Amino acid sequence: MSSRTLYELAGADPTRLFSPFCWRTRLALAHKGLDVQTMPWRMSDKEAIAFSGQGKVPVLVDGNHVVSDSWQIALYLEKTYPDAPSLFGGEGGMPAVRFINAWADGILMADMSRLVAVDIPGHMTAEDAAYFRSTREARFGAPLETVCANREQDVERFRQNLLPIRLALRAAPFLGGDTPHYADYSVFGPFQWARCISDFPLLKADDPVADWAERMLAAFDGLAAKVPGYKIAA
């Protein structure tokens, strides 16, 4: 039994852990060689994580420490476990990874949500599905079906916007270089999110990004491959 607990977003199937942010944290913990017990959590159950002072996951309980927000957890892990491999390629590497994390949040995942959001409620409990639909449709200003209506066309621009990943992968197998680091987890989190809740093919099979995603699925003894999901590329 680990002294560490991670509250993670789960679907109706509690093994379908699909939050992009929680996946960043799961991979960061594996990178640091830290074991953790998963506590599957549902989006509408704010009470279960009220102790963290906010209403979103991931929430990491590490001994006496409670940390929420995937980026804050990454900073916490780097500071608390300095002797384990660095998440950022060393102390001075953090700011550049922060930019990549911001790109993954602000551009990659924003674009991706317009391709897969409509498929999410079908994998949630009834209560979460209703909560998700009402909050997200308010945010998008449209029904999820409308948001994703043009995804066969929208995916083209999405793929074009992955060019920086392709350019980086010409030089090394991971964004972190020879081995993955938090830049890979920042960017892969959204792909794993999509993989877990949508069969819409985000990538073409001959895209180098698809090869990288396979390497990420295989990392840490197939940690990300173990949860139920679809193919990322087709």
Added chain:
Amino acid sequence: MSSRTLYELAGADPTRLFSPFCWRTRLALAHKGLDVQTMPWRMSDKEAIAFSGQGKVPVLVDGNHVVSDSWQIALYLEKTYPDAPSLFGGEGGMPAVRFINAWADGILMADMSRLVAVDIPGHMTAEDAAYFRSTREARFGAPLETVCANREQDVERFRQNLLPIRLALRAAPFLGGDTPHYADYSVFGPFQWARCISDFPLLKADDPVADWAERMLAAFDGLAAKVPGYKIAA
């Protein structure tokens, strides 16, 4: 007289040094505290840099070493001058900065070229202007005037795509953190390019990216501010 020479793209006015790639190198040299002599170069004068084995600038001559391509020059400087401040926040920081450099090339500058390319020939020698127009129009598949025809509308999407910069700047004054590093030079190079050859306002004055650009113009005793240019924001 410096033992270092940098071949840099210049306009008809030899002080109008406007290549985004050459600016990355100029700022990287300043970061390393290395002095350099500028050799203004015109795009159609392939012969002057034939000794480098290729036809583009920047070309850095450092003693007996000849290095071309701004990214290769950055790697060369980091390796050759390890005791000067790191360009990448330390050895392990390089891969994440490489991704940011790729984003700046593949997304930022590609979008930006559709906003300012039409203004470039007017700042070149007649020979360079003809060369630039013919090679770029072949690449775009359209006259420069057509490429930039919708820039009043296109600039909106360009500004939206700067979101990762804004998110990163919430945490620190530079992409490199408290002080700039090569991620800042990668991203600022294109802004300096635009500033030197176009009066089209890329940014709104209240955009945090505009404040960052001002900090970059002021860096190293105003190195980038010294060359002729327009305002970046309006």
